[in-house]
Amino acid sequence: MDIIDVEHLTFGYAGRDKNQNSKVLDDIGFHINEDESVGIIGANGVGKSTLLKLMVGLLPGYNGTLRIHGTEVKKENLSEIRRRVGYVFQDSDSQLFMNTVYEDVAFAPRNYGMSENEVRRCTMDALRKTQIEDLADRHIYRLSGGQKKLAAIATVLSMGAEILLMDEPSAALDPRNRKQLIKILKELPGIKIIASHDLDFIYDTCERTLLLADGKIVRDERTRELLKQKDVLEAHGLELPLSFRFYPGMQETIFGAGRNDNLV
Numbered sequence: 001m002d003i004i005d006v007e008h009l010t011f012g013y014a015g016r017d018k019n020q021n022s023k024v025l026d027d028i029g030f031h032i033n034e035d036e037s038v039g040i041i042g043a044n045g046v047g048k049s050t051l052l053k054l055m056v057g058l059l060p061g062y063n064g065t066l067r068i069h070g071t072e073v074k075k076e077n078l079s080e081i082r083r084r085v086g087y088v089f090q091d092s093d094s095q096l097f098m099n100t101v102y103e104d105v106a107f108a109p110r111n112y113g114m115s116e117n118e119v120r121r122c123t124m125d126a127l128r129k130t131q132i133e134d135l136a137d138r139h140i141y142r143l144s145g146g147q148k149k150l151a152a153i154a155t156v157l158s159m160g161a162e163i164l165l166m167d168e169p170s171a172a173l174d175p176r177n178r179k180q181l182i183k184i185l186k187e188l189p190g191i192k193i194i195a196s197h198d199l200d201f202i203y204d205t206c207e208r209t210l211l212l213a214d215g216k217i218v219r220d221e222r223t224r225e226l227l228k229q230k231d232v233l234e235a236h237g238l239e240l241p242l243s244f245r246f247y248p249g250m251q252e253t254i255f256g257a258g259r260n261d262n263l264v
């Protein structure tokens, strides 16, 4: 069953030139089924973040259809949409607004009226998964960039959303935390949509990938097929995932051995 329906979606930011080129997204469409993990890739400024923000109702004024579980993404439905959809901002400072890490991660469960015991359980579980339990009482403004990213990810894990939208989740993470995040995402049920320039991360977490360029979805393919097409990637300002660049002759072996499973 399709959980996310996007049809003829067109969007431009107000205040930009009122001509054709002002459209960031121009008549795009795709459908996402239950439990699919989908990567969104493309050069800087192609509209990856814009697309994610539209899906969680942060940008009003789009044309076309945008439905989650059959519910149209519009002002009147936002509380329902946001209960289902967790969103990790590209910029963690836009995400975190409470005093301490614990308060921020506890915010959503508390907001949904859980008992304080349940709130504590969900919050500690999210902190444990992201391996930042020791930062629970730390003030947000005293965190490093990577710690902020992990806290931002914990705020969406604690709400138990069935759809996760993540904008550059691996940016600022060290290799150990990046690997842990891949593990978390692979174990997590539900839909995951991940925008990233970290194509190795996309390879390891997403079965399907959309490539954006010039306001359009120019490719919508299995990740393992799309990310080995050097020419296509380079034509859109991207490069082969790092692991393929170092082992060109081993590509098939890596794929054949189910690299996806072995990496974590």
Ligand SMILES: Nc1ncnc2c1ncn2[C@@H]1O[C@H](COP(=O)(O)OP(=O)(O)OP(=O)(O)O)[C@@H](O)[C@H]1O
Residues within 6 Å of the ligand: 013, 024, 042, 043, 044, 045, 046, 047, 048, 049, 050, 051, 090
């Ligand atoms: N608030 C805004 N007001 C006006 N224009 C914006 C705004 N936010 C983004 N844009 C423009 O919309 C286009 C798409 O931006 P977006 O942030 O969605 O790109 P992106 O694919 O996420 O890029 P990146 O890879 O750098 O994160 C860009 O041309 C950008 O300059």
Ligand SMILES: [Mg+2]
Residues within 6 Å of the ligand: 048, 049, 050, 090, 167
């Ligand atoms: Mg972006």
